[in-house]
Amino acid sequence: LASIRWIPLSSLCTPAFVVDVDKVKRNAQRMIERCQKLGVQLRPHMKTHKTLECADIMTGGSRRCIVVSTLAEACFYADRGYDDILYAYSLPFDKVEQCAALSEKLELFQILLDHPDALEQLRKRPLRDGRQWHTEGVELRGVYAHCGNTYYCTGVEQIQAVAQETTKLILQFVEKLKAVGITCKSSIGSTPSCSHPVKDMAQLSEVHPGNYVFYDAQQSMIGSCCLEDVAVRVLTRVIGHCPHRNQLLIDCGWAGISLDGAGKLPTGYAVIEGHPNLKLLSMTQEHGRVEPISGELDYSKYPLGSLLTLIPYHSCATAVMHPVYHVHSEGRLVGKWTPTRGW
Amino acid sequence: LASIRWIPLSSLCTPAFVVDVDKVKRNAQRMIERCQKLGVQLRPHMKTHKTLECADIMTGGSRRCIVVSTLAEACFYADRGYDDILYAYSLPFDKVEQCAALSEKLELFQILLDHPDALEQLRKRPLRDGRQWHTEGVELRGVYAHCGNTYYCTGVEQIQAVAQETTKLILQFVEKLKAVGITCKSSIGSTPSCSHPVKDMAQLSEVHPGNYVFYDAQQSMIGSCCLEDVAVRVLTRVIGHCPHRNQLLIDCGWAGISLDGAGKLPTGYAVIEGHPNLKLLSMTQEHGRVEPISGELDYSKYPLGSLLTLIPYHSCATAVMHPVYHVHSEGRLVGKWTPTRGW
Numbered sequence: 222l223a224s225i226r227w228i229p230l231s232s233l234c235t236p237a238f239v240v241d242v243d244k245v246k247r248n249a250q251r252m253i254e255r256c257q258k259l260g261v262q263l264r265p266h267m268k269t270h271k272t273l274e275c276a277d278i279m280t281g282g283s284r285r286c287i288v289v290s291t292l293a294e295a296c297f298y299a300d301r302g303y304d305d306i307l308y309a310y311s312l313p314f315d316k317v318e319q320c321a322a323l324s325e326k327l328e329l330f331q332i333l334l335d336h337p338d339a340l341e342q343l344r345k346r347p348l349r350d351g352r353q354w355h356t357e358g359v360e361l362r363g364v365y366a367h368c369g370n371t372y373y374c375t376g377v378e379q380i381q382a383v384a385q386e387t388t389k390l391i392l393q394f395v396e397k398l399k400a401v402g403i404t405c406k407s408s409i410g411s412t413p414s415c416s417h418p419v420k421d422m423a424q425l426s427e428v429h430p431g432n433y434v435f436y437d438a439q440q441s442m443i444g445s446c447c448l449e450d451v452a453v454r455v456l457t458r459v460i461g462h463c464p465h466r467n468q469l470l471i472d473c474g475w476a477g478i479s480l481d482g483a484g485k486l487p488t489g490y491a492v493i494e495g496h497p498n499l500k501l502l503s504m505t506q507e508h509g510r511v512e513p514i515s516g517e518l519d520y521s522k523y524p525l526g527s528l529l530t531l532i533p534y535h536s537c538a539t540a541v542m543h544p545v546y547h548v549h550s551e552g553r554l555v556g557k558w559t560p561t562r563g564w
Numbered sequence: 565l566a567s568i569r570w571i572p573l574s575s576l577c578t579p580a581f582v583v584d585v586d587k588v589k590r591n592a593q594r595m596i597e598r599c600q601k602l603g604v605q606l607r608p609h610m611k612t613h614k615t616l617e618c619a620d621i622m623t624g625g626s627r628r629c630i631v632v633s634t635l636a637e638a639c640f641y642a643d644r645g646y647d648d649i650l651y652a653y654s655l656p657f658d659k660v661e662q663c664a665a666l667s668e669k670l671e672l673f674q675i676l677l678d679h680p681d682a683l684e685q686l687r688k689r690p691l692r693d694g695r696q697w698h699t700e701g702v703e704l705r706g707v708y709a710h711c712g713n714t715y716y717c718t719g720v721e722q723i724q725a726v727a728q729e730t731t732k733l734i735l736q737f738v739e740k741l742k743a744v745g746i747t748c749k750s751s752i753g754s755t756p757s758c759s760h761p762v763k764d765m766a767q768l769s770e771v772h773p774g775n776y777v778f779y780d781a782q783q784s785m786i787g788s789c790c791l792e793d794v795a796v797r798v799l800t801r802v803i804g805h806c807p808h809r810n811q812l813l814i815d816c817g818w819a820g821i822s823l824d825g826a827g828k829l830p831t832g833y834a835v836i837e838g839h840p841n842l843k844l845l846s847m848t849q850e851h852g853r854v855e856p857i858s859g860e861l862d863y864s865k866y867p868l869g870s871l872l873t874l875i876p877y878h879s880c881a882t883a884v885m886h887p888v889y890h891v892h893s894e895g896r897l898v899g900k901w902t903p904t905r906g907w
Contacts, residue, residue: 234635234658236907268849290850292577310850311803313815314869315577335804338868369848460654461678472656476884477907480823505712506611506880507633507653525681526657537849541819542884544905562887564579564820 228554236477237456238543244452249278260423266431269537271560288429292316297561307331312339321346363406371413376444384414388421416445437536438492455531459523471509482534491531571897579820580799581886587795592621603766609774612880614903631772635659640904650674655682664689706749714756719787727757731764759788780879781835798874802866814852825877834874
């Protein structure tokens with residue numbers, strides 16, 4: 222008889238960033254199916270999680286067709302068998318040599334240019350092995366926009382209005398290019414617009430959302446998802462009772478959840494799961510101050526050492542604070558994911 | 565003839581966290597001398613930098629008598645020959661076993677208790693090898709306070725008033741303990757109060773500041789230091805011109821400088837060295853938006869690829885975003901420091 226080790230989430234030392242792998246898979250699969258149904262190529266963004274395991278889930282195992290926000294991510298994925306990587310960042314002049322090396326190594330490495338000086342930088346560094354940056358040194362592959370203004374939306378109607386407007390503008394621009402003899406691709410992104418796409422987005426070549434694999438409290442407020450779709454949490458423990466301030470202290474400060482979302486949520490810097498009357502009011506590096514939105518705290522409900530679960534306001538900002546993610550399925554720990562960091 | 569490699573800061577890819585090792589040594593030495601002159605034991609805090617090299621400088625090479633904010637720091641230093649470590653954190657119940665292991669391993673490992681339940685936790689885990697938590701299982705070593713309210717001060721006079729008040733309260737409390745037969749130590753900290761100590765602090769057993777080794781824009785506003793004393797910077801490059809918004813884009817977003825300091829500085833999230841009319845207005849994960857405080861930007865002064873230097877609002881918050889610190893002496897790169905992370 223083999224003994225089965227069933228390790229619960231509550232065994233983790235806190236603060237701990239935990240990922241529900243079933244929700245990650247569901248969020249990823251839904252986006253894949255949404256894009257298939259719409260008839261547009263999905264190019265998922267890696268910046269939210271920066272891990273190999275999550276990238277494999279988002280690409281359905283193909284290890285092709287991704288977007289990254291840093292050169293560190295580009296190298297991380299290129300070193301692990303990924304290809305067709307789009308570095309969605311206006312070409313940084315200090316990284317031309319490394320971009321050239323990736324272009325020589327991969328089947329396809331795409332970079333963004335938004336200034337003639339950047340073109341000059343590429344011309345100064347021709348590619349080796351018969352490769353080229355394309356046509357007179359550079360090939361324009363496509364037009365890329367983010368539609369970050371979807372983050373000011375509330376509800377599907379507003380999101381779709383922005384998605385429609387962005388799609389229209391991009392397609393008009395591509396038409397203008399075509400009129401002067403340049404045929405190229407088009408891509409827009411943002412998790413809100415790709416969670417509720419409009420039909421015309423089928424005319425785009427690609428979409429490039431990223432946050433959707435985790436989602437967060439912000440996305441649920443925008444209307445991209447339900448709070449139940451959010452795949453990540455920060456586990457924290459009560460470490461102090463402060464009856465003179467009607468507060469609890471928890472072991473998660475800004476080093477564990479980030480300062481993102483100040484003033485955005487009625488419950489402060491996070492949603493405290495299962496405790497809608499609690500607010501994460503303020504933080505130091507390693508301490509959080511929690512108080513009731515109304516009334517007096519009943520400290521017997523929150524003994525020292527007891528666990529609380531925080532739903533991050535912005536999962537990209539929270540994930541970046543953690544050197545390791547603890548992965549679980551239905552509350553059972555199943556592994557660890559280690560993100561890449563730096564630039 | 566040996567060739568001398570002189571590697572300038574400008575060779576770094578950005579964003580990069582850079583540390584002026586001469587300023588670090590000067591800030592550390594000044595604090596050592598200030599405490600010697602006052603006649604109080606310095607127990608430097610490691611939470612700002614979390615590196616071995618900086619700890620060696622702060623302890624004058626003794627590798628004894630430090631404070632840490634996380635168990636990860638405690639283990640990091642204990643594994644590298646450090647001893648007499650104070651874990652300045654109300655005993656987290658999930659970490660009792662690891663605290664016991666450190667108490668068994670080190671000559672002296674000190675923890676903080678602020679609740680009878682915590683005492684119960686220690687009793688449940690007696691130490692091995694003839695060691696003990698002391699008297700009935702636990703020895704009260706001292707009373708520890710932070711005087712974090714010095715962070716609301718402006719100027720030496722206000723700082724010293726808080727330092728005086730905190731010292732008085734702590735010493736009165738120690739006297740009360742003495743009256744009931746308990747003799748113990750006393751320690752206060754905070755970089756502002758220890759940068760401008762009052763005479764009565766000589767009656768304390770210890771002081772435990774930490775940020776002073778780097779300082780930052782916040783400390784210069786409080787009056788703890790001059791802006792010239794700040795030992796750390798984030799190097800960033802101009803990656804975009806946005807004349808329609810009268811803005812520059814830089815390659816440092818909140819992943820490179822943190823969101824700390826929102827609304828606190830007239831120049832936004834950082835001081836942009838040598839450019840008092842520029843403001844770091846807002847950020848995404850990897851982009852910063854810079855605009856003039858008044859007037860129109862002269863883009864010819866900020867060509868794409870040119871370097872800007874950010875002085876962080878809060879160096880603890882900025883350092884934690886960086887997996888490596890680039891160390892220089894007079895602009896010449898001399899090494900890298902790698903901080904510990906996590907909990």
